[in-house]
Amino acid sequence: MANFSIKKAGFWQALVVILLNQLPMMAIVALMPALPTLMGHFRDVDNKDLLVPMILTAPGICIALIAPFAGVLVDKFGRRKLLIWFTAIYGLGGILPFFLDGFNTVITGRLLLGIGEAFVLVIGNTLLGDYFAPKDRSKWLMVQGFFGSIAAALLLALSGQLASIGWNFPFLVYGISFFITILAVIFIFEPEEKFTSEIDSVSSETKFPVNTAIMVFLITLGFSVIYFVYTIHFSRALDAMGIKDPKHVGNLGAIASTAVPLGALIFKLVSKRPFWQQMALIFLFFTIGLAGIGLAKDTTSAVAVGWIQQLGCGMTIPVLVAWALSLLPVQYRGRGMGFWTSAFFLGQFVNPIFVSSIGKLVGNVQDTFLATGIICGIVFIIILLLNIFSKKAIN
Structure with missing residues (x-):
C-alpha cells in the first residue's frame, strides 16, 4: 500500500511550490526590459557589453x-525552515539595488539574491517530488508553466514601465518574495514520509548515484546555455532594430511570451514520450526561433519567430525537472536537484560569455542569434541520428 506523508499535500501546497518556482524566472525577467537602460546607466564601466548583462x-x-551544497543541507536538515529563511533572503537581495547606485554594490545585492534563489529552487523542486506522485507532478508542472507565462508577461510589461521611470525601479518587484514567505509559513509542512520507490518509480539506493547526477548536470547545462540566449538578449536584438523605449521592449517581449503556456501544454501532451523525443522537439523550436530572430527584418517578424522559440522555453523546465526527478533516488532528491539547479544556473551565468564569444566571431547581435539557431539545428539533427543508429544497433 502506498506510503504518503501524514499530512497530504493539495492545492495550497502546490500553489506555494508554483509561486516559489517563479522566483528564479523573476530574478532575470524583471530586468530584461531594463537591460538597455542599465547599459546606459553603467556606460562608464569597462567592458560594459560583457559585465552589465551580468547584473541579470x-x-x-x-x-x-551553492545549489549542490544546498541540496545536501535540504536532505539533512529538512525543507521548511530553510525555505522560509532563504525566501526572505531572496527578497532582501532583490530590492537592495533600488537603494544602491555603484555597479559593484548592485552586483553584491544580486549575489545575495542568488544565494536565496539557490535554496528556493532546490527546495521548490524537491517538494514537488516529495508532495506529489509522478502523474500529479506532470499536472502541476503544466499548471506552473501556464502560471509562469502569465506572470512573465505581466512582469515584462510592469518592469518595462518601471524602467521608464528609472534604471533602479524594476528591482522593487522582488519585494513580492516577502508575500511568498508568508504563504510558506502558513502552508508548507515538512514531509514526514516520502513516496515509496513503487509509487515514485525511482530506485532506492544506499549511495548517491554520481554518474546519474553528472549526466543530469551536463544535459541540463547544455539546455540552459541555449535557453537563456533569448531570455537575456532579445531586448538587445530589438534595440538593434531601433526599439529603444523600455516599455515597448517589455510589451513586445510579453507578446512573444504568450507561447510559453502552450509550450507547457505540449509538455503535458508529450510527457509520456521518451526523453530524447521531448529534447528533439525543444531544439526544433529553438532552431526556428533563434535563427528566425537572426534573419528578421522587422520587429513583427522577430516577435513572431520569438513566439515559436518561447514554445521551446515553455517545455524546457518542466521536461528537465520531470526527467531529473524520474532518475533520482528518493532519499537523495534534494542533493540531486541541487545538481540540476547548479547546472541550469551555471548555464545562465555562462550564457553572456557564450553569446559574447559568438558575437566576436560573427558580428552583430542578430548574426549571433542566427549562429545560435544553426547550432540548435545541428543538435536537433544529431539527436535524431543518434536514435536512428541506436535502434539499428539494437535490431
Missing part, C-alpha cells in the same frame, strides 16, 4: 556554486 545573470553563479 550574476545570481546564476551563486546558484551554480
Whole structure:
C-alpha cells in the first residue's frame, strides 16, 4: 500500500511550490526590459557589453556554486525552515539595488539574491517530488508553466514601465518574495514520509548515484546555455532594430511570451514520450526561433519567430525537472536537484560569455542569434541520428 506523508499535500501546497518556482524566472525577467537602460546607466564601466548583462545573470553563479551544497543541507536538515529563511533572503537581495547606485554594490545585492534563489529552487523542486506522485507532478508542472507565462508577461510589461521611470525601479518587484514567505509559513509542512520507490518509480539506493547526477548536470547545462540566449538578449536584438523605449521592449517581449503556456501544454501532451523525443522537439523550436530572430527584418517578424522559440522555453523546465526527478533516488532528491539547479544556473551565468564569444566571431547581435539557431539545428539533427543508429544497433 502506498506510503504518503501524514499530512497530504493539495492545492495550497502546490500553489506555494508554483509561486516559489517563479522566483528564479523573476530574478532575470524583471530586468530584461531594463537591460538597455542599465547599459546606459553603467556606460562608464569597462567592458560594459560583457559585465552589465551580468547584473541579470550574476545570481546564476551563486546558484551554480551553492545549489549542490544546498541540496545536501535540504536532505539533512529538512525543507521548511530553510525555505522560509532563504525566501526572505531572496527578497532582501532583490530590492537592495533600488537603494544602491555603484555597479559593484548592485552586483553584491544580486549575489545575495542568488544565494536565496539557490535554496528556493532546490527546495521548490524537491517538494514537488516529495508532495506529489509522478502523474500529479506532470499536472502541476503544466499548471506552473501556464502560471509562469502569465506572470512573465505581466512582469515584462510592469518592469518595462518601471524602467521608464528609472534604471533602479524594476528591482522593487522582488519585494513580492516577502508575500511568498508568508504563504510558506502558513502552508508548507515538512514531509514526514516520502513516496515509496513503487509509487515514485525511482530506485532506492544506499549511495548517491554520481554518474546519474553528472549526466543530469551536463544535459541540463547544455539546455540552459541555449535557453537563456533569448531570455537575456532579445531586448538587445530589438534595440538593434531601433526599439529603444523600455516599455515597448517589455510589451513586445510579453507578446512573444504568450507561447510559453502552450509550450507547457505540449509538455503535458508529450510527457509520456521518451526523453530524447521531448529534447528533439525543444531544439526544433529553438532552431526556428533563434535563427528566425537572426534573419528578421522587422520587429513583427522577430516577435513572431520569438513566439515559436518561447514554445521551446515553455517545455524546457518542466521536461528537465520531470526527467531529473524520474532518475533520482528518493532519499537523495534534494542533493540531486541541487545538481540540476547548479547546472541550469551555471548555464545562465555562462550564457553572456557564450553569446559574447559568438558575437566576436560573427558580428552583430542578430548574426549571433542566427549562429545560435544553426547550432540548435545541428543538435536537433544529431539527436535524431543518434536514435536512428541506436535502434539499428539494437535490431
